[in-house]
Amino acid sequence: MKLASLLAGPNSRRSCIFRLFPTASLLCLLFFIGSTFLAQDPKEKLFRWGLGVESANQCKSQCRPPGTESLPKGIVSKTSNLEMRPLWGSPKKKGNSSNLFTVAVGIKQKAMVDKLVRKFLSSDFVVMLFHYDGIVDKWKDFKWSDRVIHISALNQTKWWFAKRFLHPDIVAEYDYIFLWDEDLGVEDFHPERYLEIVKDEGLEISQPALDSVKSEVHHQITARGRRSNVHRRIYKPTDGADRCDGKSTTPPCTGWIEVMAPVFSRAAWNCAWYMIQNDLIHAWGLDIQLGYCAQGDRTKNIGVVDAEYVVHYGLPTLGDPRKKNNFRGDDNTSEIKGIPTVKTHALSKSRAINYRVEVRRQSYNEFKVFKKRWVKAAENDECWIDPYPETQPETEPVKQRT
Numbered sequence: 001m002k003l004a005s006l007l008a009g010p011n012s013r014r015s016c017i018f019r020l021f022p023t024a025s026l027l028c029l030l031f032f033i034g035s036t037f038l039a040q041d042p043k044e045k046l047f048r049w050g051l052g053v054e055s056a057n058q059c060k061s062q063c064r065p066p067g068t069e070s071l072p073k074g075i076v077s078k079t080s081n082l083e084m085r086p087l088w089g090s091p092k093k094k095g096n097s098s099n100l101f102t103v104a105v106g107i108k109q110k111a112m113v114d115k116l117v118r119k120f121l122s123s124d125f126v127v128m129l130f131h132y133d134g135i136v137d138k139w140k141d142f143k144w145s146d147r148v149i150h151i152s153a154l155n156q157t158k159w160w161f162a163k164r165f166l167h168p169d170i171v172a173e174y175d176y177i178f179l180w181d182e183d184l185g186v187e188d189f190h191p192e193r194y195l196e197i198v199k200d201e202g203l204e205i206s207q208p209a210l211d212s213v214k215s216e217v218h219h220q221i222t223a224r225g226r227r228s229n230v231h232r233r234i235y236k237p238t239d240g241a242d243r244c245d246g247k248s249t250t251p252p253c254t255g256w257i258e259v260m261a262p263v264f265s266r267a268a269w270n271c272a273w274y275m276i277q278n279d280l281i282h283a284w285g286l287d288i289q290l291g292y293c294a295q296g297d298r299t300k301n302i303g304v305v306d307a308e309y310v311v312h313y314g315l316p317t318l319g320d321p322r323k324k325n326n327f328r329g330d331d332n333t334s335e336i337k338g339i340p341t342v343k344t345h346a347l348s349k350s351r352a353i354n355y356r357v358e359v360r361r362q363s364y365n366e367f368k369v370f371k372k373r374w375v376k377a378a379e380n381d382e383c384w385i386d387p388y389p390e391t392q393p394e395t396e397p398v399k400q401r402t
Contacts, residue, residue, distance in 0.1 A: 079172040082126050082149055097126045099195065100174040102166065104130040104158035106317055107138050109182045116186055117144055123191040126174070130161040132318065157318065159276055159283040168270045177269045181260045185214070185311030194263075194308040201230045204268040204294050204301040207257040209309040216314030222258050222304060229307040232299060250390060255291040255298030259283065260312060268293045277370060282359075284367035289374065291388060298388070318359055 068076045082100065085091055101120040105113045117127055121144055129139070131152040139145050151165055162179055171177055176195060189208060198206050209224035209231075210217050217223050221234040233254035236244040244253035264272055271293035276283060291298030378386060 079169050081173045082128060082170070084149070097124055098174060099123075099125050099176045099178070099191075100128065100171055101125040101178040101180070101191075102128045102130065102158070102162070103178075103180045103182055104132050104161065104317075105182045106131070106133040107135045108133075109315065109317070110139070112185070112313075113182050114142060116180070116182070116184065117142075117148060119186045119189065120178075120191055121147065125178075125191065128165075130156070130158055130165075132156055132158075155318065157281045157283070159286075160281040163273070163276045163278055166269075166273065168266075168273050171269065172266070175266055177264045177266070179262050179264070182317065183313040183315040184261055185211075185313065187311075189308050189310050194305055197229050197305050197307055198263065198265075201303060201305075202301060203230070203303045203305075204265045204296075205257060205272075205290055206230075206263045206303050206305055207261045208263075209304050209306045210312045211309050215310075215312040217312070219252060219258055221252060221256060222312075224309045225306045227306075230303045230305050232303040249299060250388070251288050251291065255294065255302045256287060257290070257302060257304060259287050261310060262290075264293075265295070267295050271295075277373070280366040280370055282363040282366050284363045285370040285374075316356060 062073070064073070065076065065078060083091070083097070101116075103113065103116060113129070117129075120127055127144075127148040129148055129150050131150060132155060134152055134154040136150050136152050139150070151161060153161065158179060158181070166177065166179075176198070188211070194208060207222065210222045212223040220236070221231075225231050233246075233248065234244050234252075235246070236242060236253070248254055268290075272286075272290060275286060275289060275293065291302060294301040378384065
């Protein structure tokens, strides 16, 4: 009775309420937290705490590769490389290969290619061979055969291979990408020294000079000069349209290399790969536009390295008249019209077809298509500002070897 009367007193009731208040508050807090984490939507949890707005904005601003939106960011592997991995165990320890040498090859130039490959492997390059004649097994007698990457596709150019196998994400680990023809002599060429000069000179796109005595030289700008490490322009004191002087700012007077032995920095290749047209496998006209990928002033960032030079033998490869399956009778490039194909020649003439002529015909026709595409793209892109408005693809291409 005494206890009941005490609890019934006003002071006791007030004291009891004050004691129960902290406990009730704690229970409410625990209930709120528990209900938040039991919510199915993770974003809903954040918004209940007032943290969701800023977090959501950060997520939206993240640049994710298309198709990876459903993956956690840390598991996304954006790039790759060309390093071969063992089926088990750890890979053999070797140097850090930060440069890539690629070359289109045929078995007829086996001895010449052997010298090229050994030269670049000794400088710790990753080497990739593009076999345009479909022959791979006959290279196995070289000790280095298992160390290089072989890709085979019959009668395809190096630009066809490059577009399909040298995507910027695949070669992102390499500082420089060499994309060469096979008919080059490298007895006096040193890859490491070449890259030292390229880096010192700030060249994003370059090529080694040609020994003018031993080489087949098509363009004066590629001939070796003996007074400097690098040259970036030529001088032709004529009164015609092909005049080149110190004031010239357009190819082929400056900001230009020939595409038989181009060398690209990673940044330049990231641009150039996208300019290579998937269906225009001879890439005529590309050389004139490479300045757009020079990462700045093309008259400064494109050059020919005189101190490290090669010999260009000028050997015809694609279009060997002894190969009857060099070309398809049809052509899937709908923009190419009005040029007789091999098939029409074969139907109209019984004599042997000059495949070299057909290759050059196709190359020239592809140049015209490339020029039209460039002009149309420039006209239709309202956001693009031409850094070189004085340059348009020429009416006639700079002649190249095919």
